[in-house]
Amino acid sequence: MRSYISTALMTMAAAAVAAGVAGTTTKAETREADTVARVARGAYLVSIAGCHDCHTPWVMGPKGPHADMTRALTGHPQDEKMPAPPALNGQWVWAGAATNTAFAGPWGVSFTANLTPDPDTGLGKWTEEMFIATIRTGRHQGVGRPVLPPMPVQVYTNMTDEDLKSVFAYLQSLKPVRNRVPAPIDPPEDGSR
């Protein structure tokens, strides 16, 4: 009986050691798999949430305008100097550039951001917390100026934290592209604020 118990205990101990070794490897592999899965989910979310509609410059092709994926998510091209926007009044209240990366309206002129992880001109210095705070508060990095139209933060704030983490993980996985997007242009002072 004693021999049986000893054998059983030794077997359990060996199994525990084996599981421990295997567990170490598995945890690392699991983390990597989690990251891969998160980036993949982020890519999926970006593809269906309309991010390319404004953050990827559009060009005219044989079938009409389409996103230029060679400049995916790089924002308004720094070399695309925009003239003054057309006069807007009455029922026409906003206008968009041919690239679909610059927009004029009551908020002034907004330019879509470079979402690639370039440290100087994109999201390279951003943290996941900053990204989530931006979407949750509607303010740049969660504390700065308002995020301007037509960025639909009021829609994206309904994403879960896990969704936003996935989107951020995907954006950070992109190749950094240096493209300094112009700062927004204020509307004329009208004393209404």
Place this chain on the structure above:
Amino acid sequence: MIGKCVPAAIAALSSLLVASPVPQPPERLADTGLYARDDASRVADDVHAFSPQYPLWTDGAGKRRWIHLPAGAAIDATQLLEWDFPVGTKFWKEFSFGSRKVETRMLWKATPSQWIAVSYAWNEDGTDAVLAPAEGLTGAADLGNGKRHAIPSRTDCLACHGARATRPLGFNAWQLSDDRDPNALHGEPLPDGALSLQSLVASGVLKLERSEDPAPRPRIATDNPATRSVLGYLAGNCGSCHSREGDVPAVTPFLPMHQLLSDADAVARVMTARATTWQAPGRDEGTTIVAPHAPDASALLARMRSRRPSSQMPPLGTVVRDDEAVDAVRRWIELAPR
């Protein structure tokens, strides 16, 4: 006996394991502890006034500020610039425009890890204030010229006070220093009986690293009075974000308080030499934060002058330019030592 004890023990254990409910702020300001129980027109005896030497600009609002500390509790000031307040600490700040009270904000350390930031909106008569909605209230007071004061949303409260590491901003060693700046912009005379660093140490509610030390007298360290008042103003109005501490370390430029207290002229030199990624209208490249002797080419002044949403600084909490501060900063840049 065992039959009775085991379920009771399980129930007690369960109550520990179940997350405590989030404390909720009272619906009325009168129930927060600010006022005496028997006289709502009088501040409670265990609530104390204070006045930071470099006040935040809020479109010319008149302000009164108070703190309540739980009986017998003390503030841990072992780190002179990082005070740790006891659970139960409450701050209030009352905002008035003209003679009308508009809102009273409350910052309440409700749990060891949680500050609650809310505001109470006063009625027209100034007789009662009720909890403002989480999304804030626009149009809370008419400021003239078509501008209106807005009670901030709770997320905007935390934009300045820190979402991750929440902290009071006007109650710290340098704001309460007894060595007050006589040239502080919008500096206020100390209310009767107002707390100061020295009185806090003397009363035993502020615990320093060494209890035998005299109360420190921190000040912006420079021989230039204009540099002292301008950098003090910027620390009070901009330093909560531009400190390279807290939630947004990447936001630059920054005003490190420990350097302001040791060598403020060095901080001024860094501001002068440093370019910012912010682009002044019509410029392709970044602008210098402070262009010596050229205020109109300085990003600092351009953003202080702006009250447009995309370019104004601070980006929230104000819709009226602080002309007195703009003039002071302009003079400081014009007269900057070569």
